[in-house]
Amino acid sequence: MNSPNFSLQEDLQVLGELLHNAAAATQLGSYLQRIQTAPSRDQLNKWLEQVTGYLQALNDFKLLDGEQTILLRELVTRAHMRSPLR
Template sequence: MNSPIFSLQEDLEALAELLSNPDAARQVGTYLQRIQTAPSRDQLGKWLEQVTGYVQALHDVNMLNEEQSILLRELVTRALMRNALK
């Protein structure tokens, strides 16, 4: 099995730089980890719904701009790809 181009650790570091609020960065990081390790499609769907809602809420309260939202979606996509590789 090939190792992914972007590790969870690298994505968590990028997340800390992307979000100025440490609590929000920690919460999204938890979602990324859970997405990556989800044992079933049902669990994966649950975590995807939760992170999507959380990111939308951050955007709604002006804690994220459009560019940050796009970058967060990229981090979620990477977590999904790592899940598929496990």
């Protein structure tokens, strides 16, 4: 699942299947899109920090299990790999 060949659309579909909370899926989808299309390295770093914090908050509130956490981090990595700024 860590190949950069997956598109944002494919990742959003996986995200929707992975999370049972629609609001969390929408928020994480927004982060994935922002990471992929960040206009500057500073913005890219900002979005990466924010999504990391968001995932940590979901973990802290026990809204994710271990497997979901791993898969979500892989989706973030793929979005980062699609960014021309990486």
